[in-house]
Amino acid sequence: MAGGVVISVRAVGRRKPLLDDWSIPLPPEFREGGSPLTLRDLITRIVLEEVKKFRKRQDQRRLVYVLTAREIDEGLRRGKIDSGGRDLRQKVDDQDAVATALEAFEDGLYLVLLDGQELRELDREVHLQPDSQITFLRLVMLAGG
Template identity: 50%
Template sequence: MSTITVTGKVLGRSKPLFTNWRVPIPPIIGAGGEVLTLRILLTQIVLAEVAAFQTRQEQRRLIQVLSRAEIEQKVLLGKVDMGGEELNQEVDPQAAVANALQAFEDGIYFVFIDDVQQHKLDSEVVVNPDSQLMFLRLVPLVGG
């Protein structure tokens, strides 16, 4: 399955919003069927991230045996965590998708695919395995 790279930036900051990651390109039904739209692509990305979050949460429930090197590395990072935690953070995937789509429509973030800004959720988008999707989050002015 082909994937695209997802990146995130905050306007006015040099540090990325998150570490780049890859997401599967949704299959496209051709010959009179559905085309890939920004709405479908964003939905796929949000659902993939919700699934990854749930997987990370499940993994944190397991107690890990750490090597001496892993412990030393975690000490340098400021926290040694061996897991065994029940976080019970529920995420409704459909609500997450709805929030992401509404935030796009409200102009809270912009989406660029291969450096081309996307303006409408229902516009057709073209992505390739080497495509890059960037989320550009805007920062509201304080007091304005």
């Protein structure tokens, strides 16, 4: 995707990704020659984008719609068939979501890889390319450690 980065979410010890890969647009101010971008900025941007998508999905699930045979088959494959009709809304505070994500990084609950290289410091500059790949790697804590 031109002007965007691909995001992957994986967990140590699992073959399959936790989520399907997705792309987010690379804001013009962070493109080459623009403002410097830190890992903190990048995580913040991704979390805010995902909160926005989550709210949109919640709004869409309030509607009841008729499923096609293909959508039913896809739901069976995923293990969940959903035709909407939910009024229950989860409230998500943008800044709380960002703070939680940053704290989890600082606590070592996940790693961030940019084009295969681990990023270790939240305030260090990162340089994104239009085809950059960001991987969030969830770490598994060992019992008794």
